[in-house]
Every structure is written in C-alpha cells, then in structure tokens.
Amino acid sequence: MKVLSLTTEIKDRLRDYSALFSRREVMTWMHGDFRGVNPKIERYDRKWISHKEISYLDYFKYIYSFLRAGYFNEYVFKNEFLTDWLLDELGKEDSRVFNEFRIGNNVADLVMFNGISKAFEIKTEYDSDSRLSSQIEAYQKVFNEVYLIIPDFKISDYQHCAKEVGIITFSKAKGVAFELHRSAARNQEVKPEVVMNILHTKEYKQLVKTCFGSLPEMNSFNQYAVCFDLLKTIPNYKLNELFISAMKQRRSDYKLKKNNHREFNQIRLSLNLSIKDESILFQHLKSPIII
Secondary structure, three states: OOOOOOOHHHHHHHHHHHHOOOHHHHHHHOOOOOOOOHHHHHHHHHHHHHOOOOEHHHHHHHHHHHHHHHOOOHHHHHHHHHHHHHHHHHOOOOOEEEEEEEEOOEEEEEEEEOOOEEEEEEOOOOOOOOOHHHHHHHHOOOOOEEEEEEEHHHHHHHOOOOOOOEEEEEEOOOOOEEEEEEOOOOOOOOOHHHHHHHOOHHHHHHHHHHHHOOOOOOOOOOHHHHHHHHHOOOOHHHHHHHHHHHHHOOOOOOOOOOOOOHHHHHHHHHOOOOHHHHHHHHHHHOOEOOO
C-alpha cells in the first residue's frame, strides 16, 4: 500500500475526512442528511465526482482509503483491528465485543468476552501515554488479559509497560498488518467491587440468583449492598465465569462483516446497529451525490 506524503494541504484534507466518521456525523446519515459531507466534496473532490455517477457509499469508501493510506486515526485504527484481528478471534455466536467500555473512571477502547475477557487499549502515533499506567491498572482488576495496540515504530516508547500486558503492533508499511509482539499474562483474579460497578442492576441480581439459587429479601434501597455482600463470597474463579457470562448476554444487534462494506464495521459496533437500522443506513448511503 502506498503511504501518502503528508503536506500541510493533505493533512488538512485528511483531518476533514476524518471528521466525517464521527458519531455525530454518522447519526445524520441515518436520516439521509449529508449536509456535513457536501462541503467536503465541494472543497476537495468536485472534480472526482463530476464525470461519474457516485453514491455517498462510494464516496465514503474512497475517503476511507485515503485515511487508511495517510492518516491512521482512531476510527480507521479500530476498524482495521476489528476486521483483521478480532473477527478471527470471536468465533462463537455468543462472543461479544464492546466499544468504549467504561471501567470506573477509565474507558477501554475495545473489550472482548469470549472464553475469557480481554481489554484492548489503542495508542496511535498521535496519542499520549500520560494516563496509560492508570488505565492498565484499572483494566487488570477485571479482565483476564490486557493488550496494548501501538504502531510498530513506537515499541521503544512502551518498553516501560508492565510485563503482564500484551503488545500488538501494526505496520502501515506492511499493508496495515497487525502482529502479536508480546502475549499477555493471564490474570485469574477479578475484583468484586469492579465487577459490581460494571454490572447493571438486573445483571448483578441475576448473577446472585444463578450462584445462590434465589435472591435474598431486599428492596430498591438496599439491593446493591445486599447483592454485593453475597457477590464478595463467590470464589474468584466462579465470579470471573459469571461476569463473562453476564457480559455475553448483553443485547448486541450489530453484525461485523469481513468483506461486505468492511469500512463501516466500527460504525456497526459503536452504534450497535440492528439489521433494520443498518439496512436504512445503507439505503441512504447508496443515494447518488447531487451537488
């Protein structure tokens, strides 16, 4: 893959392209509203579309290829990792991937619940590592494996990272290839207080009921404290299993695709698109560009 030489003009163009994949912009596409897109077409690509019948879907695939070649921002990073790595790992139908998963005051970029739980923290070439230590510490309290995903040329900058943390590198020079640089050490212990704060009310009540056979007497004022006291008595290996099971049962409508419009996998995930909503979205995207 040819990597773009980034002049100031190209950098500005790529930043504008990047903004089109923001959650706010994508939500307007769901209503067939492309007013945020048209000025970018006018500014950069009027000549490209002038002699062709181009749909918005064609256009977004075109600018995605531009970003992939020259501006590996967070959207492209996540989308490529989802498509080229996590899709192969998911396997079973009940496996789950979540985007922007909150753990206390921290938010993991991607997490996966399969046979075990994994958290993935992405650090692009544009990111700072100033909060990395606190992020890793938080993830290790509740995930079996924690991985850091970084550009291959930044390896030396992350040598200080805890040895338990796995490292996955990517290289644009190799055609955006992800490689396992270091495996994560398996963490067998999850912290009950962190599990409890992640679970929704229905989830922790169901977890207690599953483990103990029934729910104790409680009301809306003391149910958290009552369930937490019981949750703390569950053997840790069992708590880990129950936590993973609860996460895998969370509603999940999206369907990631290996080949069919693969550029939109991160949109499918972050918006948890149902089949119906995805159909509506692509119906709008396939409409022709008229400026």
